[in-house]
Amino acid sequence: MLTTNPFEDDKLREECGVFGIWGADAAAAMVALGLHALQHRGQEAAGISSWDGALFHTHRAMGHVAGNFDRPDVIGRLPGRAAVGHVRYSTTGETALRNVQPLFAELSSGGFAVAHNGNLSNAMKLRHDLVRRGSIFQSTSDTETIIHLVATSHYRTLIDKFIDALKAVEGAYSLVCLTQEGMIGCRDPLGIRPLVLGRVGEAWIFASETVALDVVGAEYIRDVEPGELVIVSDKGLRSHRPFKPVAPRPCIFEHVYFSRPDSIVDGTSVYSVRKAIGAQLAIESPVEADLVVPVPDSGVPAAIGYAQQSGLPFELGIIRSHYVGRTFIQPGDQVRHLGVKLKHNANRALIDGKRIVLIDDSIVRGTTSLKIVQMMRDAGAREVHMRIASPPTRHSCYYGVDTPERAKLLAAQMTVAQMSDYINADSLAFVSVDGLYKARGEEGRDARQPTHCDACFTGAYPTHLTDQEEVAPEDQLSIFAERVVA
Structure with missing residues (x-):
């Protein structure tokens, strides 16, 4: 599949x-x-x-x-x-x-x-x-x-x-x-x-x-x-x-990605916060470029904020088809590559010869960013600079978010410079943890008393993690062994 x-x-x-x-x-x-x-x-x-x-x-x-x-x-x-x-x-x-x-x-x-x-x-x-x-x-x-x-x-x-x-x-x-x-x-x-x-x-x-x-x-x-x-x-x-x-x-990632942009979370417009994150990202990590391009659809509000703050044009350099669901075909590199283009494709006429700032909400394993950067290069982009509207995800979540084990999180294994090389970008930068809080209207993160759960970025888990700390591995396997069969 x-x-x-x-x-x-x-x-x-x-x-x-x-x-x-x-x-x-x-x-x-x-x-x-x-x-x-x-x-x-x-x-x-x-x-x-x-x-x-x-x-x-x-x-x-x-x-x-x-x-x-x-x-x-x-x-x-x-x-x-x-x-x-x-x-x-x-x-x-x-x-x-x-x-x-x-x-x-x-x-x-x-x-x-x-x-x-x-x-x-x-x-x-x-x-x-x-x-x-x-x-x-x-x-x-x-x-x-x-x-x-x-x-x-x-x-x-x-x-x-x-x-x-x-x-x-x-x-x-x-x-x-x-x-x-x-x-x-x-x-x-x-x-x-x-x-x-x-x-x-x-x-x-x-x-x-x-x-x-x-x-x-x-x-x-x-x-x-x-x-x-x-x-x-x-x-x-x-x-x-x-x-x-x-x-x-409350989980700060609701503002970054989970909630719909037209929702109100913690009394604040999610869309407004995501634009503010993009603006903060432009302040922290500016770059000389020709276009700001969002990774659809979750990167759009932050890309608008980045473009407005930086003065660079906002353009839809990646076009998404909303009419393609799943295609059940046999895997294979060539066919898989063609299947990818059914849903997302570079706007070649816009990208060719340009220096691009790509805005996405996060990097998890890094496989997505690698594909996106290559898509831009295949479309003729002269430079590809990646900007991420959240801090590096270095820790797993145990509170209802499906995150890979820490060993599979790219930011837990590499420095930002190494990650940039891995995805083949000309540069890579993430918004800072303080910058994320500033986009929420705060002065920054108070390490003594954070106002949100940001454990996926900082490792500061707000509760005990009993099943991770106390339950023996053999009990974890026996209690939920059925999952392996599924």
Whole structure:
């Protein structure tokens, strides 16, 4: 199999997106619309669970929302005025239907459907303990750990059971849970993963990004605060803050790449921040050139900022076709090279003889940058200077982002000069960590108290990494051995 997008196979990938609505007619159809807007957060699978006042209904499928949830027969099997949905890109558990969310279970208190954005950094240890106590897992997803913790809690009410479960986990989570008593939206105490609250008519909505509210015509009310549980029901809204307050550390990469540019994250326009990052990059790493060219599509806002700050012309030197999906052909160097050009191609008439500044959002393994630079040289570029709108990614993420192991991160193995040679660029520069914070409107990064999780750049992880530090390698292999089979 050959995927013809050469620029997305070397990106950091968010794990998933969540969307839930309580109190709306045709709730499942509304959730499907919201998931369409969050499709960029997960393209492996999608699922929706609804509650009709008596029964829970669930449909989960591999692939995109379109083709699975735009069919009247599917939506017709998801009745009710409350529903929760999920789009998935796996970081824990194999790519299989049993891991597609929402996960659903019948608990002593009734049905419980959960959609999770994030990753629990002690899930393997918890799972090992639960299995030894008799729990039987049906998936390899870390999210199922939460269900078992709720089910085995000795507290009386569902909310108390849920809080008890959350106090046992570490890492990153934004959860939307559908129960008979109401819908729960919550974030981990550090607020690493995003979650917003909205309203349309009398209905309440939880979503990973504000753009999903826009799509269904909902009003953005506020962010769910780090460490907060918000419960919405026919009785209204309640808020619980069961955790000791700590300084929040939301993921800074939401501003760089994960969120859609038309979303608002942490009260700030993602598009504006990305332009500001590009401008900061131009201040820190100017170069004599003729054109600023974005790597489509994620490099566009930063390239605009770089061009405006530097005074260089912004041009679309790489043209992307939005009508090509996957092409299933046998691999081979010549055929693979032709397949790549189906989706992205150099604008030769513009590039030939020019000195080019290429703007991209990140470098992970370096394979993408190598292809892009070569594409520019093949089109006749006289010089190719690469500028990256994030600092070097030197550390793996354990909070819900699919990053390679550290040994496969180019910036963890090479200096910037070595990376430049590797991708065959005339020069290479990254925005500084301080510059990234300045683009957010801060003076820079305060090493004593960073305002965001930037562990992929700095290695400063804001939580314990129990599964990395304490779980024996043989237990890691046995607990999640099913992943190898997938």
